[in-house]
Amino acid sequence: MSLRHAVLGLLSEHPASGYDLMKLFESSLSNVWPATQSQVYGELGKLSAAGLLTVSAEGPRGRKEYAVTAAGRAELRHWLVETEPERVRRSETLLRVFFLGLLTPDEATAFLAVEATRAAQEAAALRELEPTVDPGANALSVHGRLALEYGLRLAALQEEWARWAAGQIAAAQEAAS
Amino acid sequence: MSLRHAVLGLLSEHPASGYDLMKLFESSLSNVWPATQSQVYGELGKLSAAGLLTVSAEGPRGRKEYAVTAAGRAELRHWLVETEPERVRRSETLLRVFFLGLLTPDEATAFLAVEATRAAQEAAALRELEPTVDPGANALSVHGRLALEYGLRLAALQEEWARWAAGQIAAAQEAAS
């Protein structure tokens, strides 16, 4: 349901083709809302059928450039201001944590260790992304920095938590013996 | 794809009916992996057809109690030890953050303020859940505590981040004027 708004939002900066949008998704937005190409093209079709987008230009290879209409901007604004974001937290990792008791303590701590290093790697990857986000570039990147910071903090949290949890398991093991 | 493992995991503690499972989901697991009743019953059917579960007892109102088979335990273990958890981070809130530039600074900070109070409320709700998780009760609750701690830390992170982000926007606004 939010993909449509992601597309509207990206196009509100400047008109683009489906192909362009895919690149935008891959570069910046993929971390918060991944999308496949079939989804993007499908959504462009639906949005223009609904009058929220128009084909603003046609290029070389059948390229169609879409631009947001007034109705599209209104919808985007409506979404941002008057609707509540849906928060479904579904974490396969945490689901596994619930069942860690089915493993031996060693296996469980190993799992958490993997989790910790993974979080560290992700933090490193995000830090490499940091200079990419040029402060003055466009309005999107300004707020992209905020999202990036969130990602960094989250990765740090995950690493610390995983280490702490491994410690908890080790402590419980000692208490039992 | 993980719902099947959530069901297997819950049943590995003790046998239960679909109705029982729904209550378990609502009480503990819903925070990390929500499920609807249609999903649960469907999954029970598929799992017993696949031989990972058996009907261990039949009760009053057509109640069927399912128990994990040896194959089911093997599958559960396989999932825990030999497969990688899927990590798709899809956050509608962060998606909106990317497009906060379409709002006035005041509207944007208001959005973040809502986010901060929401995180605080969630933390409070989780803290109320804390005594529910009895340390010695069952193997599941031991690790449930770990998941709960994660939730608490995450909520704290979200609140702090939202306040920080609001500050960033205010600072940018001042710099511009």
Added chain:
DNA sequence: AGCCTACCTTCCACCCTTGACAGGTCAACG
């Protein structure tokens, strides 16, 4: 005895997401 509530299962229709496939065109380089 009768009713209400909790118990308990099952089916269906819709949407989003994924992944794969299909197909076509322009530009540049050797």
Added chain:
DNA sequence: CGTTGACCTGTCAAGGGTGGAAGGTAGGCT
């Protein structure tokens, strides 16, 4: 001139998640 690679759009099947509706039974309370 021919091939390669980047560009560009589109369709389809399958699967998971959501929400709602339907339908029926046991136990307890008045």
